Amino acid sequence: MKMTKRIKIDELPTFDAAPYLDSEEAIAAFLTDILETNDAALLASALGDIARARGMSEIAKAAGITREALYKALRADAAPRFDTVNRVCIALGVRLVAQATHK
Numbered sequence: 252m253k254m255t256k257r258i259k260i261d262e263l264p265t266f267d268a269a270p271y272l273d274s275e276e277a278i279a280a281f282l283t284d285i286l287e288t289n290d291a292a293l294l295a296s297a298l299g300d301i302a303r304a305r306g307m308s309e310i311a312k313a314a315g316i317t318r319e320a321l322y323k324a325l326r327a328d329a330a331p332r333f334d335t336v337n338r339v340c341i342a343l344g345v346r347l348v349a350q351a352t353h354k
Contacts, residue, residue, distance in 0.1 A: 268297070269304040278304075278345055286347065291330050298339050299325030305343060313342035 272278050278301055285297040302310040302325060311321040315338060324331040325339070340346055 268300040272301050272304040275344065278343065282345060282347075292328055294336065295325050295329040295331050296327040298331075298336065298343070299327075301343055301345075302339065310339065310342045314338040 268281065272281060281301070282294075282297060285294055288294075299322070302321060307321060308318050311318040314321065314335075316324070316335070321339070323329065324335050331339075336347075
């Protein structure tokens, strides 16, 4: 009988969305899905993924903040201010849009 090797969850590679965020449409779809979770830390992390896909230094410069501050603001455990989120979105060429919910 062949034994299969068990894989521990903590040994799995971390998924990196950045390589898949190669168009405005992909970025918009990604952010829309993230916003539906209502999770500020996940939004910060997603913006970090997008900024890395676009070039962290360029996005930081366009947002008017240092690269180090951008990394810090967009960590997975961060809770960035709305002003920071808005500046990063503008630098990325996307905007957050309000949509009516139907209940």
